[in-house]
Amino acid sequence: MLWRRRVTVAPMRHGSRLSFTPVTRLGASILAAVLVLTGLSVAVPAAAEAATTSHTLTAPTSVHLGSSATMKATWITKGKRATGSVLLQKRSGGTWKTVAKVKLVKGYGSVAIKPTASAKYRLHSATYNSASKTVKVVRNWLSFGPSAGASIKVGSSANLSLKVYGDGEPVTRIVALQRLSGKKWVTVQKLKVSSKGTTVAVKPTSTTKYRLVRYSLTSATRTVTVDRDWASLSFSSRSLASSAASTTATATWYSAGKKANGTITLQRRTGSGPWTTAGSIKVVNGVGTLTVKPLVSRTYRLLAGKVSSPSVSVSVKTVIPASFTVKGSGFGHGVGMSQYGAYGMALDGHNSTEILEHYYKGDTVGSDGLSADTSIAVQITNAKTSLPIQLEKGAWRVVPSVGAAPLLDGGAGATVTFKVSDGKVTATYGKTSTTATKLLLQWAGTTYYPSSSTKDAYATWDATYNRYHYGQFTITALNGRLNVINNVKLQTEYLYGLGEVPSSWPAAALKAQAIAARSYAETTSHSTCQCDIYGDTRDQNYVGWKKVTEGDGAKWVAAVDATVYASGHGMVVKNKSGHVEHTYYYSSSGGHTLASEVVWGGTVAAMRSVDDHWSLDPRVGNPLSSWTPSLSQANAAKMLGLNNVIAISLTHYEGGGLKSMTGTSSTGATATVTGKTDAMRIRLGSYVTKSDNRKLQVNGPWVTAITPVAPK
Secondary structure, three states: OOOOOOOOOOOOEEOOEEOOOHHHHHHHHHHHHHHHHOOOOOOOOOHHHHHOOEEEEEOOOEEEOOOOEEEEEEEEEOOEEOOEEEEEEEEEOOEEEEEEEEEEEOOEEEEEEOOOOOEEEEEEOOOOEOOOEEEEEEOOEEEEEOOOOEEEEOOOOEEEEEEEEEOOEEEOEEEEEEEEEOOEEEEEEEEEEOOOOEEEEEOOOOOEEEEEEEOOEEOOOEEEEEEOOEEEEEEOOOEEEEOOOOEEEEEEEEEOOEEOOEEEEEEEEOOOOOOEEEEEEEEEOOEEEEEEOOOOOEEEEEEEOOEEOOOEEEEEEEOOOOEEEEEEEOEOOOOOEEHHHHHHHHHOOOOHHHHHHHHOOOOEEEEOOOOOOOEEEEEEEOOOOEEEEEEEOOOEEEEOOOOOOOOEEEOOOEEEEEEEEOOEEEEEEOOEEEEEOEEEEEEOOEOOEOOOOOOOOEEEEEOOOEEEOOOEEEEEEEOOEEEEEEEEEHHHHHHHOEOOOOOOOOHHHHHHHHHHHHHHHHOOOOOOOOOOEEOOOOOOOEOEHHHHHOOOHHHHHHHHHOOEOOOOOEEEEEOOOOOEOOOOEEOEOOOEOOOHHHHOOOOOOOOOOOEOHHHHOHHHOOOOOOEOOEEEHHHHHHHHOOOOOOEEEEEEOOOOOEEEEEEEOOOOOEEEEEOOHHHHHHHHHOOOOOOOOHHHOOOOOEEEEEEEEOOO
8 A cells, every 4th residue: 555645845936026037947847747647636827827827007207396106006816807916016225115005996906106216116916926017206296287287368468487496396496587589498588486386477479388497407398379360359348227228248359460450240049049140349458348228138159260269148028029919809999799799600500690690789670661652861972172083884964953854964985074062062074064052973774763674773973883874962061072873772772782791602691781880770870971971881892783793792692682571671680779870790709708888888778799609610611710910019118108118918808808908118117008898999990000901900809918018
């Protein structure tokens, strides 16, 4: 039986590093083989492991005395980043001494030391030593900053900091400040630098390099970069109380390194919007000013070619609007029947009686009891002192009264000229004239001049707009002008000539209009016009023969005829007392009609606020279902009696009619205007921006909002 014995052989040390020479490695291998054969084992380093282990030390080449130096370490073992500790050693004399332990995580670590003398350093572990690094300790040096240099605009200065160190301590010394001129360093000035340090201001006109020199000591080079083309902007105040306030913009401008002379553009923008020109600033010897009124918070900058200044913001606490947008809908006073509303009701299948009884609450449709021959006197003009009237397609005559012998007469195509003279009327045909206080012009085919052979004769002074087929003209002098009255039958001829609604509308809407118009005419009279009713929108829009002959004129005539009973009496709207209602009507509303007392004053039982959503129904094609005229800041202030207006609030009557407007100024002062809604409409309408387009007017009292429009 063999007796086995374990033998341990300690490795040889060469300095502080495990190392084997080739010969030693060979002997160790042979020895290990022998020991194995004899049953013994020996611990030796694995060559593969040693080959894959490395330490790397990174250190600064120099450090100022009294400053710290950061040593960085890496550790790779078996080809992987290791976690653990290695020693930082310093060469002292002929030996290496440990100065710190470096902890590494996943192959990386660092440690800060504060060397007092130049020395070599290395990393050490049980299996490996890194290459050494020499760190020089500088005991005397010149500190010169800023380290990144400086950037200035021509005309301004840069501050450079100076400090002298001796044996690692700040000292008081004389140094030379130098600048690079071409390839040579030139002394700018000599400076006494205190131990606390000194600051020097330099004002180069172009980009320049500087350094400090004291005997053999030279500082790092510092570059002062100079912008030779620049502009800057400032304001006397960057926070303004309101849009009424102003501020002074000051422009500073250098071009090619010199103070500029010329004009530079001041630009502005609101929010992130585009830059626009705010004005031009005249610059003399590099400086110019301009007074601006921002109106709203804005950002400004200067621009001259490719040169632009940094932007500067000016805030405005209270913005005074440039104008206001008036939002509303509908057209007319709002009392009684809405014409577009009647159209919408007809589209929904309501008949004329249902339409009228909806808009005139408590009223009914019945007979007026008047005969078919009842006439009405309609004033068609009182604007001219001379009027040539053409008689087309039939004979005519001028008489002093109905049934009297003609004073003048003639055939078709004649022109009779009427003039006012000394309160009387003169009619002239050819070379013949006649003068009287009143003259009647009659033509063939009418009640006043019956003729079976002529059915389409008419009188006109403007064949496009003023054509009259029915009745006769009574011509007198009124207020120094010709007063022309058309005498026609109320029940039919007068209504045939009303141009209140399109003839293409549904029959129910047309009949409702005819009944309302007849009721209005029967309850209207005037003493100052020598007439019963005005032929314009002061009462009802009478256009005569033009209405009958338009494209759908026959539909309108049929609707009128359908409102006449077989007895010849006409259909009218009657109130609870049995009297004919004075039937106000108008184009369209803002969704509800209005009670008479909130529009003009005076309560009429039938004139209540009722639903009229049909006025806004897209099917009826109401062009004034919405409108947005503009109210300027100046007019808003004038209307409300304030210095300025920043907001306008509204109150409304039942049905949406405008009741009051309250304005608030930039100082907080308020003013309120209140009134009947029609008066409020007229008042507001007198201040809005005027236009030939009616859509830009305050067309009705249904004003829903008056919103501010910020200045641009």
